[in-house]
Amino acid sequence: MITIPxxxxxxxxxxxGPGPSDAHPRVLRAMAxxxxxxxxxxxxxxMAEVQEMLRxxxxxxxxxxxxxxxxxxxxxxxxxxxxxxxxxxxxxxNAGFFSNRMVDVxxxxxxxxxxxxxxxxxxxTFEEIAEVVRRVKPKALGVVHAETSTGVLQPLxxxxxLCRETGAMLVADTVxxxxxxxxxxxxxxxxxxxxxxxxxxACPPGLSPVSFSQRALDVLHNRKTKVQSxxxxxxxxxxxxxxxRSYHHTGPISMIYAIHEGLRVVLEEGLEARFERHxxxxxxxxxxxxxxxMRYVAPAAHQLPELNAVYLPAGLxxxxxxxxxxxxxxxxxxxxxxxxxxxIWRIGLMGCNSRADVVYSLLGALERVLVQFGVVVAPGAxxxxxxQAYAAGN
Amino acid sequence: MITIPxxxxxxxxxxxGPGPSDAHPRVLRAMAxxxxxxxxxxxxxxMAEVQEMLRxxxxxxxxxxxxxxxxxxxxxxxxxxxxxxxxxxxxxxNAGFFSNRMVDVxxxxxxxxxxxxxxxxxxxTFEEIAEVVRRVKPKALGVVHAETSTGVLQPLxxxxxLCRETGAMLVADTVxxxxxxxxxxxxxxxxxxxxxxxxxxACPPGLSPVSFSQRALDVLHNRKTKVQSxxxxxxxxxxxxxxxRSYHHTGPISMIYAIHEGLRVVLEEGLEARFERHxxxxxxxxxxxxxxxMRYVAPAAHQLPELNAVYLPAGLxxxxxxxxxxxxxxxxxxxxxxxxxxxIWRIGLMGCNSRADVVYSLLGALERVLVQFGVVVAPGAxxxxxxQAYAAGN
Numbered sequence: 001m002i003t004i005p006x007x008x009x010x011x012x013x014x015x016x017g018p019g020p021s022d023a024h025p026r027v028l029r030a031m032a033x034x035x036x037x038x039x040x041x042x043x044x045x046x047m048a049e050v051q052e053m054l055r056x057x058x059x060x061x062x063x064x065x066x067x068x069x070x071x072x073x074x075x076x077x078x079x080x081x082x083x084x085x086x087x088x089x090x091x092x093x094n095a096g097f098f099s100n101r102m103v104d105v106x107x108x109x110x111x112x113x114x115x116x117x118x119x120x121x122x123x124x125t126f127e128e129i130a131e132v133v134r135r136v137k138p139k140a141l142g143v144v145h146a147e148t149s150t151g152v153l154q155p156l157x158x159x160x161x162l163c164r165e166t167g168a169m170l171v172a173d174t175v176x177x178x179x180x181x182x183x184x185x186x187x188x189x190x191x192x193x194x195x196x197x198x199x200x201x202a203c204p205p206g207l208s209p210v211s212f213s214q215r216a217l218d219v220l221h222n223r224k225t226k227v228q229s230x231x232x233x234x235x236x237x238x239x240x241x242x243x244x245r246s247y248h249h250t251g252p253i254s255m256i257y258a259i260h261e262g263l264r265v266v267l268e269e270g271l272e273a274r275f276e277r278h279x280x281x282x283x284x285x286x287x288x289x290x291x292x293x294m295r296y297v298a299p300a301a302h303q304l305p306e307l308n309a310v311y312l313p314a315g316l317x318x319x320x321x322x323x324x325x326x327x328x329x330x331x332x333x334x335x336x337x338x339x340x341x342x343x344i345w346r347i348g349l350m351g352c353n354s355r356a357d358v359v360y361s362l363l364g365a366l367e368r369v370l371v372q373f374g375v376v377v378a379p380g381a382x383x384x385x386x387x388q389a390y391a392a393g394n
Numbered sequence: 395m396i397t398i399p400x401x402x403x404x405x406x407x408x409x410x411g412p413g414p415s416d417a418h419p420r421v422l423r424a425m426a427x428x429x430x431x432x433x434x435x436x437x438x439x440x441m442a443e444v445q446e447m448l449r450x451x452x453x454x455x456x457x458x459x460x461x462x463x464x465x466x467x468x469x470x471x472x473x474x475x476x477x478x479x480x481x482x483x484x485x486x487x488n489a490g491f492f493s494n495r496m497v498d499v500x501x502x503x504x505x506x507x508x509x510x511x512x513x514x515x516x517x518x519t520f521e522e523i524a525e526v527v528r529r530v531k532p533k534a535l536g537v538v539h540a541e542t543s544t545g546v547l548q549p550l551x552x553x554x555x556l557c558r559e560t561g562a563m564l565v566a567d568t569v570x571x572x573x574x575x576x577x578x579x580x581x582x583x584x585x586x587x588x589x590x591x592x593x594x595x596a597c598p599p600g601l602s603p604v605s606f607s608q609r610a611l612d613v614l615h616n617r618k619t620k621v622q623s624x625x626x627x628x629x630x631x632x633x634x635x636x637x638x639r640s641y642h643h644t645g646p647i648s649m650i651y652a653i654h655e656g657l658r659v660v661l662e663e664g665l666e667a668r669f670e671r672h673x674x675x676x677x678x679x680x681x682x683x684x685x686x687x688m689r690y691v692a693p694a695a696h697q698l699p700e701l702n703a704v705y706l707p708a709g710l711x712x713x714x715x716x717x718x719x720x721x722x723x724x725x726x727x728x729x730x731x732x733x734x735x736x737x738i739w740r741i742g743l744m745g746c747n748s749r750a751d752v753v754y755s756l757l758g759a760l761e762r763v764l765v766q767f768g769v770v771v772a773p774g775a776x777x778x779x780x781x782q783a784y785a786a787g788n
Contacts (some may be wrong), residue, residue: 002402002446002447002449002450004447004661004662005446005447005654007423007655007658008427008440008651008654008655009629010427010436010651011429011430011434012428013429013430013431013434015429015430015431016410016430016739019644020429020431020432020644020647022428022429023428023429023648028400028427028428029426031425031426031648032422032423032426033402033404033422034404034405034407034417034422035407035409035414035416035417035592035598036404036405036409036726037407037409037411037414037726038414038563038599040405040407040720040726041720042404042405046402046516046785048511049399053396053399054399056396069464069465069468069648070463070464070468070625071463071643071644071645072643072644073624073642073644074463074643076463076624077623077624077625083465104624105624107620108620108622108623109622118494139612141583150780191679193407196644198429198644204429204646204647204648205432205644205646205648206600206646206648206651207461207569207647211479214490224500227502228501228502228503228622228623229471229502229623230467230470230471230498230499230502230624231464231467231468231471231626232625244650247467247469247731248467249465249466249467250413250414250465250466250467250590250592250599251599252465252599252649253414253598253599254598254599254600254648254649254652255598255600255646255648255649256423257402257404257533258648260399260402261401264398264399264401267396267398268398272449283582308699323786326434326435330432332430332431337641350424359635360723369534
């Protein structure tokens with residue numbers, strides 16, 4: 001016989017890693033809402049509202065804009081399986097853990113992938129991308145807008161026009177950018193974008209918002225083969241989210257409640273105010289981390305404010321420090337992925353966690369822990385630097 | 395500018411369709427729990443507890459037993475994409491909407507599918523399955539244990555031995571059976587099973603529990619090709635759920651909280667008591683529906699207690715009746731799928747909704763609505779019949 005485990009006794013946590021970030025209290029309350037049917041007329045209204053708010057967040061008028069019923073990585077797979085077919089060529093700008101995954105996912109679709117590689121933490125120039133895209137003439141160009149493994153913001157300017165010129169679909173990973181920094185699907189000419197619920201939107205993980213342009217819909221409708229994933233087949237999913245409302249899978253009701261409330265919070269604040277808040281708290285955090293002697297992985301001009309990837313102070317071990325932060329202060333920060341494992345920390349200030357009081361909590365705790373591990377720091381120096389940067393403010 | 399929609403104002407609902415069924419109040423409360431990181435040591439304990447409780451619910455010792463981070467249909471896809479490769483032969487017992495989907499999903503894996511067909515609502519004999527499996531010698535045999543479109547319970551007895559004899563993997567859809575009727579993965583020799591969270595486990599939709607036998611793991615580890623879905627690749631997912639705890643995707647924290655509490659509720663009641671409760675309330679409902687002149691789709695000996703598919707009374711239209719039930723009484727029942735659309739209703743008594751008071755609510759409301767639509771019924775006859783059957787009880 002099994003021994004039934006006790007009820008959940010979650011420890012108190014402040015989630016400042018690469019995600020999940022804390023869900024907004026209003027979102028948590030929405031999660032406890034009793035269910036309704038996934039075809040209930042009242043639920044269909046909620047779905048339409050979620051789509052309309054997602055369009056506003058993505059800054060797009062794309063009709064096909066909806067949350068996929070799975071986490072962010074399923075959004076990446078959704079964009080690729082729907083747009084490419086076996087034998088197609090795909091170009092991926094690869095300078096991080098998540099662009100590396102895009103290569104893997106594209107290859108599993110039977111495509112021939114050309115990688116444009118740069119060391120992790122670097123940014124691609126328009127020219128080097130254009131050279132390869134014009135030469136290879138791929139079906140899709142995959143770019144990670146916000147690379148969660150390095151903190152790099154990759155500009156997408158010009159890539160939409162380039163893809164129109166060469167007949168490619170522009171696929172953008174906005175998992176860590178949506179709701180934190182500007183994402184302009186229509187202005188940039190992005191054909192397929194995917195994101196997540198648990199970062200800039202301050203919801204629990206479990207949904208992946210995606211958006212497809214009319215060009216991308218045309219490609220989808222002119223496929224020669226069926227989409228290899230039944231669950232992620234947008235030609236079926238849109239029959240549920242579209243006019244037909246015909247059953248595909250059972251929508252994750254509670255998560256739709258959550259993103260409905262999360263998007264309301266985002267839009268009530270206003271996107272521009274939200275972006276500015278993320279930038280301001282980032283400047284404060286950055287000043288504090290630099291006062292502690294830490295160096296960023298990404299060039300400053302291309303640093304994501306919501307995800308700070310910094311090298312560990314010399315001689316320090318990764319895990320013991322993070323363990324101390326978690327156990328003594330309830331604060332979670334993230335370690336490095338892949339080739340940066342053990343070398344960097346990833347500190348997130350996302351959604352409702354991008355606040356000055358959060359910055360001070362983290363810096364005060366981190367400074368103490370570093371001192372305990374033998375790093376020489378003037379007490380309070382990090383906080384003082386952050387306060388000054390915050391006051392310099394807008 | 396977008397007009398921000400108002401906060402959720404969900405109507406009161408009693409969910410008696412094919413699923414989602416209502417989530418247990420304790421599960422709803424768990425959903426509102428603040429997040430922790432998906433690699434937090436405290437979360438890893440919760441994951442291990444969920445696995446252990448799922449094994450108890452599935453009655454298996456399979457190490458690979460875990461919830462996939464997506465809804466039930468993704469579980470079907472998970473079982474197939476991991477076990478079969480392009481060119482493999484698959485046999486599917488097809489007598490309903492969901493077995494039909496299994497054919498589609500298997501074909502999208504590039505397999506050659508042989509269907510054993512029966513009219514919807516019928517049950518396959520062991521002999522007819524054995525004849526085809528021995529002749530075709532497939533890589534996998536797909537069977538729907540509980541067919542949600544017809545209410546049929548398909549016995550799996552003998553199929554495990556048959557599959558061992560012929561070298562096939564036995565894949566079972568237990569979406570509508572887990573937590574409602576006995577599911578005996580080990581005793582039956584099932585190699586890959588999938589289910590959902592929103593029916594017998596009384597959680598919101600969003601997870602798909604799956605379980606793989608050692609034989610299935612061997613097949614997975616000896617594949618010649620990569621699993622075509624990155625998101626559903628169990629060789630990667632098990633690195634997160636297994637000893638390594640290495641990052642694959644961001645687990646849906648809140649849904650894991652939910653299923654943790656949902657499984658605690660299931661095991662506190664006890665599986666046998668739970669099955670008996672489902673049978674007893676089914677007998678009451680059946681007596682009531684038959685008193686209203688309704689006829690079941692499935693043969694009585696193979697009727698699922700948790701899902702009652704019944705033909706509409708002659709001359710009645712489907713949608714207006716269900717609309718009236720929903721609007722006047724807040725009660726949702728389901729319509730038919732595919733070839734049974736407009737012809738049947740599907741009435742679920744699942745998880746925490748399998749209760750005598752729920753049976754009386756439904757019968758009282760349905761009887762009144764039927765009278766309003768011109769069906770001749772002696773007032774209270776349905777309830778009286780249900781009361782009598784319930785009292786005859788255990």
